[in-house]
Amino acid sequence: MTSSASEEVRVLAPNGVLGSGFLEESFEKGLAQKPHFIGCDAGSTDPGPSHLGSGEPAFPREAVRRDLRLMLLGARRLKIPLIIGSTGTAGGDPHLAWGYEILKEIAVAENLQFKVALIHSEQGKAYLKKRLAEGRIKPLDPAPEFNEKVIERSSHIVGMMGAEPFQRALQAGADVILAGRASDTAIFASFAELHGIPSGIAWHAAKILECGAAAVVNRKSPDCMFAWLRKDHFVVEPPNPEYHCTPQSVASHSLYENSDPYKLVECSGTLDLTNSRYEALNDRSVRVTGSTFAPAARYTVKLEGAELAGYQSIVIGSVRDPFIIRQIDDWTTRLIERLHARVKQVYGDRMKPDQYVLNIRIYGKNGTMGPLEPVKEIRSHELCLLIEVTAPSQEIASSIAGIARHQGLHLPIPEWSGLITALACPYNPAHLDRGAVYRFNVNHIVEPDDAYEMFPTEYFAIDGATQRKLPQ
Amino acid sequence: MTPLGELARLIRSKNAGPFELTFDIMFEDSATYERVKQSGMVNREAVASRYGLPADKVKFFWCDPACAIKASIPRPYIQGDLLDSDGHGGQQYAPLMDIQIP
Numbered sequence: 001m002t003s004s005a006s007e008e009v010r011v012l013a014p015n016g017v018l019g020s021g022f023l024e025e026s027f028e029k030g031l032a033q034k035p036h037f038i039g040c041d042a043g044s045t046d047p048g049p050s051h052l053g054s055g056e057p058a059f060p061r062e063a064v065r066r067d068l069r070l071m072l073l074g075a076r077r078l079k080i081p082l083i084i085g086s087t088g089t090a091g092g093d094p095h096l097a098w099g100y101e102i103l104k105e106i107a108v109a110e111n112l113q114f115k116v117a118l119i120h121s122e123q124g125k126a127y128l129k130k131r132l133a134e135g136r137i138k139p140l141d142p143a144p145e146f147n148e149k150v151i152e153r154s155s156h157i158v159g160m161m162g163a164e165p166f167q168r169a170l171q172a173g174a175d176v177i178l179a180g181r182a183s184d185t186a187i188f189a190s191f192a193e194l195h196g197i198p199s200g201i202a203w204h205a206a207k208i209l210e211c212g213a214a215a216v217v218n219r220k221s222p223d224c225m226f227a228w229l230r231k232d233h234f235v236v237e238p239p240n241p242e243y244h245c246t247p248q249s250v251a252s253h254s255l256y257e258n259s260d261p262y263k264l265v266e267c268s269g270t271l272d273l274t275n276s277r278y279e280a281l282n283d284r285s286v287r288v289t290g291s292t293f294a295p296a297a298r299y300t301v302k303l304e305g306a307e308l309a310g311y312q313s314i315v316i317g318s319v320r321d322p323f324i325i326r327q328i329d330d331w332t333t334r335l336i337e338r339l340h341a342r343v344k345q346v347y348g349d350r351m352k353p354d355q356y357v358l359n360i361r362i363y364g365k366n367g368t369m370g371p372l373e374p375v376k377e378i379r380s381h382e383l384c385l386l387i388e389v390t391a392p393s394q395e396i397a398s399s400i401a402g403i404a405r406h407q408g409l410h411l412p413i414p415e416w417s418g419l420i421t422a423l424a425c426p427y428n429p430a431h432l433d434r435g436a437v438y439r440f441n442v443n444h445i446v447e448p449d450d451a452y453e454m455f456p457t458e459y460f461a462i463d464g465a466t467q468r469k470l471p472q
Numbered sequence: 473m474t475p476l477g478e479l480a481r482l483i484r485s486k487n488a489g490p491f492e493l494t495f496d497i498m499f500e501d502s503a504t505y506e507r508v509k510q511s512g513m514v515n516r517e518a519v520a521s522r523y524g525l526p527a528d529k530v531k532f533f534w535c536d537p538a539c540a541i542k543a544s545i546p547r548p549y550i551q552g553d554l555l556d557s558d559g560h561g562g563q564q565y566a567p568l569m570d571i572q573i574p
Contacts, residue, residue, distance in 0.1 A: 045490050048552040048559050142491050142546050251537035255496045259488040259544035261535050278537050304490075309554055357554055370557045371548045372523050374567050390554055439553050440490045 009192045009229040010035045011205070012074075012239075015212035015222040018042035018067050018084060019059030022212065026224040029239035031074050033226055037191045038075050040067075041184045041210045042099065043086025045304060045440070046257075053155045053306035053438025055094030061102065068099075069106045072176065076112055081170060083177045083187050085161075090304070091181025092156040093122040099178050104467065111464045114176050117169035118458045121158045121180025123303065125151050127454075128446075136447040137303070143443040150307070150441050157305035157442065162267030164451035166190035172459060180455070181304060183266055184210035197229045199293035203271040205234040207264060208253055208288075215253035216243040237285035247278035250286045267302075267451065269295040298447055301454055305442040310357070311394040312434040313401035315387040317408060317423030323415040324422055325383055331411065331422075332360045332385070338407045343400055356391040356400060385423065394433055401431035476514065477569030479504050485564040488544055490551035493561045495519070495568060497541040505539040511573045519543045522567040 012035035015022040019042070047058035057064070068084075075082035088095025100118060107114070128151045131137050137146065144150075151157070158181040167190045169177045179187070188206035193199055205227050208215050213223040216238050223243065228235045236245055254273055255261045264271040275290040324331055336358050343351055364380035366373035387404045391397040408423045448454050459470040477483060481500045488494040497514070499505040508514055516532035523530075523545055531544040549556040558564060 045551065046487055046560060049490070050552065140491075144550065247537065248539055251535065252496075252498060252540055255494075255498075255535060255538060255540055255542050257486055257488055257494070259492045259494050259531055261533050261538075261540075261542045276537070359555060361557060368557055368563050369566075370555065372564060372567075374522060374524070388554070437554070440550050443489070443491050 007230065009195050009197050011188060011192070011209055011227045011229065012038045013188070013209040013212050013225045013227070014038065014040055014067065014071055015224065016041065016210065016214055017044070017059065017222070019064035020222040021063065021067065022223045023240060024070065026238070026240040027070060027074060030224045030226050031078060033239070035078070035080060035226070036195070037081040037083060038071055039083045039187045039191070039209065040071060041086055041187055042084050043089040043091055043095070043181065044184075047089060049306040049438040049440045050436075052090035052092060052158065052304060053308060054436060055092060055156065057088040057090075057095055057098055059089065064099070065102050065106065068102055069110070072103070072106055072112065073110060075176070076114060081175060081177065081191065083166060083179075083191065085179045085182030085184065085187035087178050087180060090156070091121045091158050091179070093120060093180070096120060096178060096180050103176065103178060104462065107462045108465045113463045115174055115470070116176040116178060116460050116462055117172065117174035118460070119161065119165045119169060119177065119179040120456050120458075121161055121182070121454070123157045123159050123454060128157060131446050131448075137444050138447070140302070140443045140445060144441055146442050146444050150305070153307045154305045154441060155307055155438065157303055159446065159454040160267075160302040160304065161455045162186050162299075162301070162451055163190035163193055164268070165455040165457065167194045168452060169457055170194060174459065185264070185266065192229050198231065199269070200271065200291040201229055201232070201234050203264070203266065203293055204273060204276065204288060204291035205229050205236070207271065208236050208250060211253065211256065213238050213240065213243055214256065215250050216245055217249045219243065233287050233289040235281060235285055235287050244284040245286045247280055247286050250288065251276070251278045267296075267299055269293050299451055300445040300447055303442045303444050303446060305440065306438045307441045309437045309439045310390040310392060311397045312388060312390045312437045313394070313397040313431050314389070314434060315401050315405050315408065315425070315431045316384065316427060317387070317425045317430070318382055318384045319422065320382045320424065321422065322381070323413055325378060325380070327413060328362055328365065328378070328383060331413065332362065335404075335408055335411050336360065338411060339400070339404055342403050342407060346399075346403070351391070351396060356389065356396065358404075359388045361386040361388070390437060394435065398431065398433050405430045473572040473574055475569060476508065476571040476573055479508060479573055483565050483568055485561050487551055487561040491547055492544050493547050493564055494542065494544040495565055497568065499539040502539050508541070508573055509534060513571055513573050514541060516543070518571060519545070519568070522571075
């Protein structure tokens, strides 16, 4: 780092999620402004628990490869670090391995030489059980029950790393950091804090940068953001000349996906935006001052975990008969009762009601909002029913869905005498097998001894097609 | 009286992590924002009643620099759980749109 960088840290954020795309022209404009590093978030819980549970990333491999290639080539051309957090959506070991494979492919294709740090965030079950027994795993609000059995059942549990593991890798000379699950902001704040930018500035700028161009007035498609971080303020400006930031657009961004727009809790403390001020520098860029960061009394790491909920099959069917529509709650309740009775007939004691879950969603009534739906009266002339079966195996789920199709098709109502056909099924076969389904199972924090113990790091020297593991 | 949905430039809902839902009500200019703020019709209690929750389950904020209101509630089901109906939490804001503002 040059001395000027201590006065100013320049950051290029190509987009908000690796694999979501950005314009090459914007990226080149960003590079021309001589960033000290490129940072990109590659994950989130937003795509849902199946990604953490199954090890499968949410974004397509080719889309991630396209973005990562451009970022890697840009970073190597300028000889600046490239920092990627939450690799492969969920940041577990299979996700990190997936990201590393793509990185190595690019290194071979482009004959690149660099030092890469892989920071793991997957948590061992023995470690979690030890910390749990010590009373050093504590619930956030709201939180599900978390105990040894939950740890045992989990497919993957990751810790959300703070800035420190990134900083250690940067100090070790890493050119590229591929990290497991990380706080989105830590990706950007790490470098800035390391180079003397005050924490309030570093973490607030990071909050804007981690979503790429999302803080512009009207983002039409994912694109880049650029920031200049200095001792008492930061400035953000989108490299794409068609976009602009206003004080309002930048202030608004602190609302996005947070439950509290003023206080953002990180591992090492809390970013406080209560006194942040936003000023237009010109018609495209905004200067932010006044943000503060209160260090935490105790360093904490948030956990994310997912476990198998079962295997699912669904039947989609619609109803047009006004007689059925006016008694739809009663009709679906009777259908569920019938299904349980028929499952008992077929499986006997081999499949008890607590081993599988039946659920019927009624679109046209409360399919979207469920218990939060304030409108109770149905005015639709047709309803869509989504009948779901979740069972311990796909075979059983599929069988029960087959039963559901037949029982639903002919479930009688008092208004008609004789055999009715009550469901319109658009697909054949009428049921769809959805495979394994997962659930999130933890919303807790760990109190580790230090910021690093949950995040072991490996270093490799990459030279085209060869990789050499380096000492820690 | 004007419905909130006609005064706001954007009303949206979204997950704030897998366990909370958050609502952003954003205005084009501070005059409209102040009109809503001064009306007293949008507050913690109004949001609570729209979602059938006790007021102490609702986080509620005025964000002057953003000309925006923010409220957050616990999710009825954890994101992606078997009974969850909205994985991204994106379609839960409709009950806020018809709050009437003088």
